[in-house]
Amino acid sequence: MDGNYTRAWELKSAVLAQMGKNDEALEASKRARMSSAPSDTEMISHSWVSESFILRQMGRDDEFVAALENATTLDPKNYDAWILLGEALRGRGEYDRSLAAYDSLLSNIAPTSPPFLALVLIDKGSVLIDMDRYEEARDLYQQTIDLDFSDESPDQYYLGRAWIGEGVSLLRLGDYEDAQEAFNRSMEAEPLLADDAWGGIGDARMGLGSYEEALQAYDTALEIYPESVNAERGHAWKGKGDALMALGREEEALVAYQNATIAYDLAIERPDQARQSYPLNGEFWRSRGAVLEALGLEAQAEEAYGKAREMGYES
Template sequence: MTNDPKRKTGNTDPGRNAGRTGKAGKTDQTGNTASGRLKKALAPYEKVLTKNPDDAAAWAGKAAVLLRFHVYKDSLKAFDKALEIEPLNPGYLFEKGFVLLKLEREEEALQAFDWVLEIKPESDKTWNLKTSVLCRLGQQEKALAACEKALASNPKIAGAWHAKGTVLSDLDSYEEALKAYDEALKLNQNLARTWEGKAFVLYKLDRFMEALNAYDTALKLNPNNAKTWVGKGLVHLRLSRQKRALDTFNKAISIKPDFAEAWLYKGEALALVDKDEEALRAYERALKIKPDYAEAWKAKISVSSKLGIEMDEEDMEEEWKEEWKEEKPEIKRSTWTRKSDIGVEIKNAAKEGKYNKFGKKEDQGPEIKRNTWTRKAQEGEETKKYMGKKTDKKRGGTERKTGKRKEQKK
């Protein structure tokens, strides 16, 4: 079965990408429809099940194919059939939990993950998803208690140490989080998402060069994690390395083209080198992916004003206009997005010269808050992390008008 982290940030495997069309009418470069590819992928499992309907592995294989093609309800039914035959198979239970997350049934998913941890307490990916879901539900203390309980009975569970670090980081206890991540890495040096988590807390502690080293290690272990590339790019921005930051954001986009946050920060990097028109296009791309992305709207308005482009009021939906009037935009949370407007803070810090070329603060720089979500995946997961419920509201059309340029005063 596919490692959950790779589901989250994107996977370059052509078989997985083929299934992402999701519509029967879609065709790939060879002219095959998605429904045709799904039918072909299911065929060997259907053949086995016709002969032996009690083959748990065949049911699980069928479920995995359906999951890959985003047919979640049927995938869940197939995993349930597999579990009727092998009720204590931790792999099937984990995948069932993951499908339940895709169906936004978090409480049931947590039950499945608890079963996995009863059978296989050292499962780091299960700890990762369980704590991520609890944090998303605002139950950080419960998540931390679960980690402490597990470590009290067995202090050599790397996944529990990683999960503890994730929760502590979410609670802004960065020094303690760093200690927990280090404990996890003492037990297992090959945990990409733990290196990513460590990199983030080092970044929060203004230890930028150490953060870069940790991100590099994470990327050696999992080079296809778009979220990790974005994290590395943010460090480069804080070090005033706009060109390197832009390269890393482009890398993230090449892995996951629909990663709205990567487009936002690409826009910030472009704006910092006065490529405002390109920055505007990047912000518009972020908004096409995520129409209610408050930070992207604010950035678009700012750069549009700089370019002399008047934003029509109809371009902004009423709920967002009201929030901006109050200067309290609601920012939807994802695995790695921060609470504050990072791009603006980085931009201001760079202009004010608060960071020298080595990234050391010459005076107090802006504080960047971290968001509730952590190594999602990060899916993840690209380490796989659970990104939580899809919060974007479907709206009629995501294209935005750029407005008309203001007439130049004569």
């Protein structure tokens, strides 16, 4: 088999996908695999990963996951395939399988470079938080923070994300003072994470009953968040609504909740724009349900709560 021929089909598939011609892109991807030597499992595994993006774009979620599973079966050292599989399973609420994907990555590849290892530990910690295993998640984030990071941008980004994870773990454990400190440390490591950090600081201040200060934090987050990150903006708008409601400013709170609903709706329409900090998981659906309930939209609220329950979150 000619490797150049295989590569040509892969490039054609990528171009067709960019043009929105997904059916043709899918066919080209299959032709790439057919032209590969059966012994070239690394290339075939890579082809399955490329095909998974097309399938996700087409909304064929089961096939998307199956493609990634094929990739990891063919080449257990395919780092990208394991990462994508773990993220995909987490997004479906299949937390045990997601956790197993990250554990398989660690056992098959055992990355030692701080950015590569940090990404796995951070993502695994996020799954543990979804599973209410906060102490275990915190242990992973502390392990990540202790890695030998350089002062370069990629390293500092992952260090900042680890501090975000530490902050979220502490929030769930009710340690709001230390959570604030963790979110501040994340901004020190990577200023680009200031939006998520301020959202977390708002949550911590709510836990402390400091509602005016929480309101300021959510406003700061909303000023910084790009318009495209709708799940994150929804979280901040909901937090702002909760703070305003706690302050007795009900009319303003309802406006904030309405803005949260708009952001949540956009997040559902454009799931690929969700960040790792606020994926469309059970907590997302529970928060959306709470906002809809506050607005008196009971039927829609119950639908959102139902999705949260499907993912293991109680309303």
